[in-house]
Amino acid sequence: MLRILKSFAKRIFRSIFKKREHIKIGFYGPPNAGKTSIANKICKDWTGEEIGTISKIPHETRKVQFKERVEIEHKGKKLTFKIADTPGIATRIDYEDFLKYGLKKSVAKKRAKEATQGVIDAIKWLDDMDAIIAVLDASENPYSQVNITILGNIAARNIPVLVVANKIDLKNADVEQVKAAFPDYEVIGISAKEGTNFDELYESLFKLADKI
């Protein structure tokens, strides 16, 4: 509660006294929803460089990674963002799950250890964000408690949020189910893999920036 109040006071103070140089936008969501893939596409489009590596093995991103000064232009308007790609938030981490992907036991154990710290760091950084893009996998059941906890914590901190249902290129993707699960939020469907609907994403990103 104290953390949320501090965050709220900080946001109010910042909005009154400090000229905003860039908007800190965080990519949050469960592991393997495609947070880094989306952040990579945006960073590549506007800076020519990616933000991080992607992998089929969950918890590839185990540290919060930043890309400074990402200047995005959309319909004649320009905004500068600081993009934060965060580790996937999970309630369970078992090194044995990584062995299925062919990792050695020692490597899998190290990955699990780093992943646990990554989850803690992702939650801690939440207070520092101006706006959030919550990335969900459109082909998975959206009613997981992790999704609900992430969105509940963003709402409790009064941070503007956009829900992005990624992987709409997959056959079993269902954006309508994501919309039905989170009717109080703006939800857009995209495919980071195929670059689908990024215009709509930029449009929503600029609308999100207006809410800060």
Place this chain on the structure above:
Amino acid sequence: MKKKIGELSLQVIPFSELSDLGISERVKKVLSLVLDNKIAIIQGRLRAEEEARLIEDTMVLVDRVKNFKGIELAVIEPDMKGAGIFAKAKQAIANSLVGNNNALTVVGPASIIKEIKRNPKKIELMIK
């Protein structure tokens, strides 16, 4: 040959047992049950920041406690979608005054619960 059926222990925590506790104590109480291989069924739901703290503390324990792989967590709430404005407002006021004790929160060790599948109409606890 008989197949051995593992022991499954559920513990119900009434709202009154948590209502006077601070965030750390609430989370500690829940995690102590989970570490004891019990499935905690809590009357009510944790606040958003308590759920986040539960995840953070769970990750610390995954790192420190041998064979602890984390938790499965689910909240079951009455469906208020079809309810009228008066009923929703009444519920919101009650929640803000005494906490949301209309819900049920299920927290169990990941080593016992494989998955909690939920959709708007049902919740399934998949046991290992």
